[in-house]
Amino acid sequence: MTPAQxxxxxxxxxxxxxxxxxxxxxxxxxxxxxxxxxxxxxxxxLLTNCESVEWQVDELNKAITVASRDPAYYGLNETxxxxxxxxxxxxxxxxxxxxxxxxxxxxxxxxxxGSRQELLGSSQTGRSNTQYTAMDNDDFITSESDRQMLLIxxxxxxxxxxxxxVQRIGGVxxxxxxxxxxxEKILDELSMEMETTSNRLDFVxxxxxxxxxxxxxxxxxxxxxxxxxxxxxxxxxxxLT
Numbered sequence: 630m631t632p633a634q635x636x637x638x639x640x641x642x643x644x645x646x647x648x649x650x651x652x653x654x655x656x657x658x659x660x661x662x663x664x665x666x667x668x669x670x671x672x673x674x675l676l677t678n679c680e681s682v683e684w685q686v687d688e689l690n691k692a693i694t695v696a697s698r699d700p701a702y703y704g705l706n707e708t709x710x711x712x713x714x715x716x717x718x719x720x721x722x723x724x725x726x727x728x729x730x731x732x733x734x735x736x737x738x739x740x741x742x743g744s745r746q747e748l749l750g751s752s753q754t755g756r757s758n759t760q761y762t763a764m765d766n767d768d769f770i771t772s773e774s775d776r777q778m779l780l781i782x783x784x785x786x787x788x789x790x791x792x793x794x795v796q797r798i799g800g801v802x803x804x805x806x807x808x809x810x811x812x813e814k815i816l817d818e819l820s821m822e823m824e825t826t827s828n829r830l831d832f833v834x835x836x837x838x839x840x841x842x843x844x845x846x847x848x849x850x851x852x853x854x855x856x857x858x859x860x861x862x863x864x865x866x867x868x869l870t
Contacts, residue, residue, distance in 0.1 A: 636801045647682050655727050679728040686721045
């Protein structure tokens with residue numbers, strides 16, 4: 630089975646795309662000042678995506694564990710299994726590193742009561758000093774609203790992509806299951822055919838033994854010739870039809 634047809638590589642590509650997007654979002658998160666609405670939004674998004682990717686890697690690890698029980702059945706060897714296990718371990722380590730960094734930043738990014746009072750006091754001082762006009766405030770509110778709408782739209786698009794990715798992984802799992810069921814059915818049919826053929830041959834051998842005991846030398850030669858012709862006919866019927 631080529632990499633393009635192997636379900637492992639299809640799922641691996643999906644997970645790698647998710648990790649690349651996760652790393653890109655993490656880099657944006659690092660450049661956003663803490664204690665801002667945007668920072669909180671990106672923090673939640675990163676933790677959600679980390680959890681999703683960890684689940685995908687865990688499911689892929691389960692599939693590798695199943696394949697490792699009988700590698701020859703799935704057309705694999707120990708080298709390929711080791712390569713797959715190393716990749717999933719590396720992918721999981723990348724995601725866990727991002728998760729720990731985000732959780733640590735989240736723990737340090739909260740507002741204390743003193744900070745809130747300071748912000749409130751500075752806001753009141755600003756209003757008392759009339760630093761901004763009413764028009765400036767309206768423009769600022771409009772800008773913030775547009776930015777929040779853009780962030781919500783971006784999050785919706787990423788969630789849609791994540792949902793589609795999960796659906797594709799589920800489809801691949803169902804395809805693997807159907808293929809295994811089909812192969813099992815073929816093996817059962819082949820086993821039944823082999824058993825039937827074996828029974829026929831046993832019957833013929835018993836008949837031949839009985840006839841050989843009763844036949845003369847000339848009759849034995851004729852009987853051998855007859856059995857050879859019969860064997861050829863049975864071979865054609867069983868294996869070529």
